[in-house]
Amino acid sequence: MLYSIQIRLACIKWRDECVSYRGRAAAGKPDIAMSSAGKSPRSALSERLLASNSPAEVAIDIPRPARPSTSASETAQEPTASPRHLRRRNSGGHRNSTDSLDIGRRQAASDDFGGKSPLLGSPWPYLMHKRHPAKETPPEHAGPMTVPEGTEEDEHDEAGNALVSAPADEPASMGTRRSGRIEDRLSFVSGRGGWHPTAGPEPNGEPLHTDGRGMEEGMPLMPERPKQQKKANRWINEVLYGIINAIVGAPTMISFAAIVYQNELYTPYLGQLAKLAFLASAVHQTVFTMFSTLPFSVGQVQDVGLIFLSAMASSIALLCEEDGYEPREALGTSLLTLAISTFIVGILIMLVGYFKLASLVQYVPLPTVGGYLGYVGYFCLAAGVNLACNVEINTFQSWKHIANADALIKLAPAAGATLVLLLTLKLGRSPLALPVVLVCIPVIFHIVLLATGTSLQQAADAHWVQQPEPPRYFWQIYELFNIHDTKFDGVSFSAMLQQFPKVIGLFVVVAFGSSLDVAAIQADSPEPLDYNHELKTVGLSNTVTALTGAGLTGSYIFSQTIFSMRAGVHTRVHGAIIAGVEFALFLLPISIIHYLPNFFFGSLLMLFGVEILADWLIHSYKKVSRAEFVLLWATFVAIMLTDLERGILIGIIMAVLYFAYSYAQVTVKAFTVVPTGSGVLRAVSERDVLDLFNARLAAISLSGFIFFGSSVKISDQVMAVARTLVAHEDAVLEAEASNPAQQKARELGVDPLWAPDRKAATAAAFAAAPRFLLLDFRAVHGLDATAAQTFGTLFNMLESLGVELVITHMENPEMEKLLRAHGVIGANCCMAFPTTQEGMRYCEDQFLEVAQQHGLCRPSQTVLSLKDILELHASVIPGKYDMAEVAKRLSNFMKEKSYEPGECLTEMAEPADSFYIIEEGTVSVEASFGDIPLAQRAVSFPVNVASPNNGWQFMFGPGTLTGATDFVLRQPRTFRVIAHEGRVRALCMHRSEFEALADQDREGMIVLLTMLTRTSVVDATHVWEQLAKQNASAP
Template sequence: MTSRDRRTLPTSPFDGGGPQAHPIPIRSPGGSSPGSFRSPPFGQDTASDTGRNAAGSYGTHAFLLQGTGSWHPAVGSLQSKVQALQEKAPESALTASLLQDEEACPASPPEGAWAPSSPLHPASSLMRSTSRTTRLLSTIQEEQAAVEAKVATARRAPTPASKAIVFGLVNAVAAVPSLIAYAAIVFKDPIYTPYLDLLCKFFFVSSAVHQLVFVCLSALPFAIGQVQDVGLIFMSAMATSIAGLATAQGQGADVALGTSLLTMTISTTVVGIATLLVARYKLAELVQYLPLPVIGGYLGFVGYFCIASGLALACSVSIDTISSWANLASVDALTKLVPAVLSTLAMIMTMEHFNHPLALSGVLTTIVLAFHAGRLLLGWSLEDAMDRGWVLRPAEGKQEFWELWSLFNIHDFKLDGILVSAGLAQIGKLAGLILVVCFGSCMDVAAIQQDLPERIDFDHELVTVGVSNVITGLTGIGYCGSYIFSQTIFTMRAGVFSRWNGIMVAAVELTIFLLPFSIVQYMPNFFFGALLVWFGVEISRDWLFLSFYKLTRIEYGVLWLTFAFVMQLGLEGGIFAGIVLATLYFTYAYAQSQISGLRIFHTMTSNVVRTMDQQAALQVFATHCVVARFQGFVFFGSAHALSRRMDVVAGALVSDPSAGDADAPPPAELALAEAAARTGEAFSGTRHTQAVAALRAAPRFLVLDFTRVRGMDATGARTFAVLCRDLLALGVTPLLAALDHHGVRPLLAAHGVPMGRRAWPPEVGAGAGAGGDGAGSESAAGAGGGWADAAGPLPSHDSGSLAEVMRLPHAAWTALPPGAETARGGADAALVFDGLQAALRYAEDQYVSTAVRYGLCRPPLARLTLADLVRAHLDKLPVVAPGAADDVAATLVQYLDSRVLQYGEVLWRLDAPAQQMFIVEKGSLRVDQHRFGAAAAADRAEDPDAGVVSAEAAGRSFELGPGCVAGSTDFFLARPHGSQAVCSSPVARVLALTRQGLTRLAAEVPQVLAVLQVIIMRANTLDLTVAAEVGHAGQVGD
């Protein structure tokens, strides 16, 4: 991106700028003075279509309803499109129709009219007007598309050669002064000053060759390709370095100049080859990996360099270091500084206030003419101006254009006049030149793409840039070039789609090159200096100051530090130092994001929907299990901080918050009080004693979730090894989830993390008992492990207290010392699980097991009869007479169908009609909720006919055991299933209520239907509670 681009191209619409929407006059009610509103760019949807205001559109989108005196919010969009159609297609039939409605549709409400917050007027004309407006708005998009197509066709129509030639002259006039200034930048060392007028010709012919290549190869007929300013600083650094090395070795100016020309020619060829490789292997994205603050610091130095070089050229002084700015303090320098500053201000003001393409050219011509007028008034000849340092003196003798190549100082194809060692010393600068030119070329093509409606072949245009640089290099006139996107877009917007434009630019530049004299000797030094200062001010302002609003504060600091390092260490050292700084900042920022992204959950639950009493029991142990979710790449920069956070969490798990405070309640009392508040369960008397004993015996778990970890280095693995050993020493069992990806598990094992593999829930066996009535070892409600069924016949709900049922003596749960069972669950090693849900389910099963042992809840049941389900719910909500639960169940079962499922059998499929709802009587179901939107579409597009969505493709999964109600939401809403249900136990039995059964139930026994509705309401409430907690925790797979 060149300085010319930055001073002439409006900001792209993608950056919030671009062609600004212009105020369009509109009619006000009653013929009052016209108002205005900002119309969006033609073809852009407005807020009435999308539900939000589009940039630049009228904020309320309102109009006066015809014949009602009411103002309705919808037609700011209509008027915007009317005006756009009026401009684009004044003869359109739809435009005329819209204009008729516009007469009665002002853009703002007349005084006293109905406001949007008021009720709609009931007049009959309201519907007529609304209907007509809706019809017009529904067809406006088709008309817009047709008009846009006509505009595109017109713009692609053959451009008259005369028009293209005129714009070619305009582009050439804009390019010539810049090329002269570029020559002054590259060859700024005093050793090259006698040759500057001749060296300018190299820039003219180089740009002409670039332009001709673009005319022949670019797919854009309006493309402008010239020598660019992006790589000039590296070339200037090369020329200055070679001059210094040649002087140090006692070589003359001819050797320094020849070596510089040859080095730049070879460098341009190499840059072209590198650009071709970038295009061939599609490496443009890699080139753009350069940190923006580093590029900004470099470009800031480019701006400073242009300012310093321009002032030095204008005032005939040397400005190489910060201290050398004192050279401007002389009377002669200050005298020459005044016209340079005034000329710079004139250029800046012209670009700020005038948009005509000839405005800048006119100002530049005026500056030169004013100088010569002043010279004549003072009685100076051109020779006098040269003697006083106001004009460059031409090189001695006349040289025809074919003699310019003698400046290479190569005779008889021998390199005797070349200081080869000085050229080889520029390899480091060549690497930087390749990076910045490739980066700049990529940005140029991207900037042109933003202004074009059609997609550009990015790689093809990069090939064009590469070929042009190779050809200019091989012909011995090479200076790095690319698109001048400001002039390219200017030509495109003017409707010039002809290659005669580029041919004319190249012809003018070749003509200047072929002239037997140099035009530089007729232009004052301050003119070139003012151009350079102008370029520098524009670049420095953009990157050193205005970038403050586009970067973070630290990035902005990196930008300025890069600028300072380039000033102090040179280009290579400064850019390398900037990259190191940007890398260190990235390391710090990424480590901070990992630390801030570490999420600690104290209430995360598994996806198992458990019974009411189990949920209440699990609330008692809520403080005993914490989940830590990691993300990103765990590395040396974040491992230590993550470990410290985990130490704090583990300390909180085992600490006594009442320690040191005699009046504070014990931790068990706090846990019970919180559980009672969340569940409504009362913990008093014997139940309180049981709960306290269970809390003492319950294990403590810290679940470490690695699902979102994308890798780990050795430092991170060692840190986790130390953490796991510390947790085990504290009596906290680490549960490691989702290690089998990105090499996490082998790395942890290599660093000594003690791990014991656990597949949870355990493998389910075949159902016991004839007829499939027996239960497998899998708990239907999610309490796996086989322990619930191993005790023989399960107690009935009308048995005595759980302590009596389990035959657990009172002393057994009162005399246990604190921490007596903290080793439960295998506290000698960390336990590894395939995923987070398995780890959570394991922890919950251990707590349910503890709760059963201490009488806090009933054992998980492998089967729950309908009578038991009804009784369990009606005990909490006595909506029927005591003892009527069995009668309700006996009546209800007559309207239900029984169905037996085998493991893996699908109960319902995604998008299937919800014609039944189900009550799980035995076994378990896994319900996979579907992800809606683009992600779901992508998943289903892979196998649209399968009908079954995998668990991974589902948004969330829930396990439903005996007593759970499934499919009721879709059933009652009469919509297709948004999930799928699969049998997840060896065998399951469900009771199904069909729509026919529901109709019969409502007609014959509505009282039983009311009881069923209460049961469904409580069951769905429990489901929603689990879903809300899982959703809040951000379940894996979201």
């Protein structure tokens, strides 16, 4: 977490080239192409079966037809209330948000209050920046990729991992951020779009399936280059971005040294102390380059711990002065104390990683962290003004010291440089913009000195630059420790021991900040990261750095790490360049700090301070609840009025008390895995498919108040369930192949999914189907900002695992606001539905799309005539009948009626003197068992299938008979039937017409009764199963 300048990425310039499209098509089978770089985990059996069933490839160039619906006889319409964000999906049921030719291009993320923070590696770009949206196409369903010849060497790192980077001659810039995940970078060389109808008959003689979707490959968007040129460009790319990161980091290290050693006692030694900062960063970078799993990692001195280090150094200076120690002895005590503290922090962080306790450091409440970071911002601002104006600012009252002519004159160029740096970060579109500005500011200063005839010594006397020091070799720096023998006479141990409480606080903030760094890198990394392993790397770097005598804590600088990843860096040469430059600055006998103006370093610190203050004390209002925002400010004020340790302790106590107050109002059963299944009545073939695909859907019910402590445990439990979805594919396929339900399918006239001629298609469809994890918030009473942040991390982890998150019952506006602010709900993020049934229905619809593409069930039909409905039941009707003739005769005894959405077909408790056959549209059948006396009910539902409000709702589509049960039992209606979606057209048969049919057309009555009996039994069985499932999931 470095206060250094935020490096931003610019959109790679697209060249206008002709793009050819290619697609895939096969009879009754989909086009599911896997990208080797980005596919999600899949079992060996699924891979093998899918490969054996892959459709043939053909070239197409046709427009995309309208999207067909998704069910068969009982249509699964879209949910009643549209989800808060609904993305269109491709043939496999996966996201496909655009039909245009630039489908592979990412739109610029909308800016929020942290979207353009110039702070590298700090927690605020992660917490305060809008999370990167989910990809339009999950990696396991990415389109086939065309790679220019001669690029094979560019596609693998040293570990053999597949990598695809932006072309070397089009580097990432500091402009708008774009997602850096592998599937996005793949989109630079692959195109998608267009449809192709599949050919071939459906099983059981069902109609031709024309819902296939083709997938196309695009020609390379960049001209092909020889291998040697590609390899040379890659090395140039590694070196270039290593130098850029080093140039950006160098002045920041000097600013950090000025923050830590801000007491005037250390001012004469600032040049040498800045060299120790270079050494610390060089050692941190070396360790990360050698041991990190990320070849593009950047590890430097971390900003979040600087305030504790500064507090230690300042406290030691005051204590030593009171005890009569010399300045050199106070400096030696400070250097030794900071080195020991950094060593202790490193060991503790390694232990956290070794014992896999990374999640524990996330229990610190976000308002407390926010209040502390707000103080960090204020401290940086005050330190920047102090350094630029040469005035001491340590209290609110001391700000009056800048109210003099000399201070204001020095403050003017510092404020101007701050503004220039800010505009560069906001408007710059080249990766060289920031380094050039950083070089130009001191150059302009020296030009002004030359133009005015002012010498460097005169500028130093006027406090524009630091006083020059004689050249010193690097080994002479260790003389500052003032250790001449084993007696340590020049060290104040009493002052050192008084800093122990600050060491504990330093460990907490460094561990917490490092966890956020790893989480932020994980959000953009194409592969899952091991949090505990990365923490062990952080701990090792701090331990080794402390042993060199450079006591400055460090960690991943996530913004620079992500910047390097997106710039196409995938070897460790990049990190070696950064470390080499920093080692060189340490080894130089001269100190560059004496040639750079004080306002230059002051402007950097002022920039950091303004951005952090704005992010945490103003814009954080959008990221936390109102009560937590008050707690954040209260923590900040407590730190300002007391000291660092006591202020943070007060903040934690206030956060705990607030949680206790909120938590005491609810009863908690936080985590329950519940049965899956919507209330939509499906055709028999569709239910068979959904029973198989049910293994790729998990539903979890959350309840109570989710806070900063319980959210971590819930996240771990959710990830365990998600990994089960991925890990059990082989077992599910083997179990379903021998399922007795397959024999039942034969008896119902449906081809079993595991028949020899359908086994490969079934396995391929199962492997290609998406995975869903549904979180139900119906019983959640509230959550805090830390929990919302944890859900944001969970969303990214699930996405990297190939599991799509679906949220239901998000009825609390405050919770929805927090989840939106942390990138969980919103455009291109996870789906959100008002009810659990609608969320499950959405998942089932995606499964059925995949099944239809593989020919496992018929495509949807939104309209069924009476003849079509009769033919669906022809296999179980005794005898042979001309269904067209029977339908014509039956229609003479029925009346066709139409209903608009919201109109009632039947009302509760009214006489049941008719029943309805739905030909078009969807109806909602609602039951409210508590409103009707038990004696009048058609079915005596036991207590264990009654919902808390004694009410249920089910959806029925074309081909359904409604009201038949009460009609046959001659009792008042126990269900309400309402037209739900679209225009509903139904055939109504009254009792008098039914009796007339029995007298006049015996054959028609046999067909009607057979259809009525079969449909009623199947529907009732389905309803009963759903009631049992929903009862099991009731909190």
